[in-house]
Amino acid sequence: MTSTSLESQLVIGAVLFALGMIGFLTRRNLILIVLSTELMLHGVSVNLTAFGRYHGNPQGQVFTIFVLTIAACEAGLALSLILTLYQRRKSLDVYLWGNLGEDDLPVFTGGGTAQQTKPLDPNADLPHLTPAGRAPATPATKT
């Protein structure tokens, strides 16, 4: 069909992107979600370098270098966020963070079950401040 095989590389990039999207949507492990986004970025990078090769200019590779930079930033920030979240719940399950809704709303669990491990400290989600005065009543201690 072609002597440059541009289309073949576009197909590979599309497949990698779709696989990363499936991983992003279906995995429940926080770390694997981030790794799936990196897989999607790989698909985009393959596309960029293939176009750079086709047009014979270095812009595709320059763009890929910027993608690499942003991916490194993203990995660092995601890792520190994941560490913070893990420290609160002692688990990497993403379902444990689906509690932004009201308490009386049903928790979306999709397929499978979420091990709703209550945090040991009911105030763990609150900011850590120097304790002063009377402890406020939290919903967990009221009931």
Added chain:
Amino acid sequence: MKNGALLIPVVLGWLAVWWMLPREKGRSRILGALMALGALLALQVTFLPPVGNVVRDSLFYLFSGTAILSGGLMITDRNPVFAALWFALSTLAVCGLFLLNSAPFLSAATIIVYAGAIVVTFLFVIMLAQQSGASNYDHHAVQPVMASVMSFVLLGALLFALQEWGGIDGKAADEVKAGQFVAQDAKVRANIFSQPPSSNKNEIGSMRVLGRSLFSDYLYFVELAGTVLLIATIGAIAIAPRRSQGTL
């Protein structure tokens, strides 16, 4: 139907991924592997014709097959440690594709940044956080049918667009011209450091051409990327748990 052939790899691939997605009771891996291989073969027949150069073709099929298969194994493996290792293998295969696209510097940089830094730090976190191996939530996928169907519909749309496009080489000259980007005027420069593009097509991946383009045409963006890296570093240090709160 003219475009009916693209349904075969898409449907087979969807079946393979849906079959292998983690669930409570493990399924036969052999069946999933057979379906994945069938999908890859159908994809090759439909979309990836050999170019003619035997060495290049075999390298391309090797790298792309490894990238896709290890990517699929990464999103379907129930053990997160193995999933991270599959991701490292997929990264290496993608770096091989970069090499085929005459980007040796980019390939080396990607190996160093991804396989050397990102995967290793993520493996550290996984091993620290899950010392008992795979846990309950790794055995369940969120909405496996919906997610995989939607992703493969997107993939089918992309492949359909590519097939309708039919490749840039089969087009008439004016059609190609109409579909291409506006050609860069040789006299227009991004900034005062910009130099006219090299006419030698063989050295697009060399450090000289890459560095010249990076530090002349994209000088401001290099500075911006450095600033983003700095801010991300500060943010990561600010977000990460303090030692007084107990790390991990």
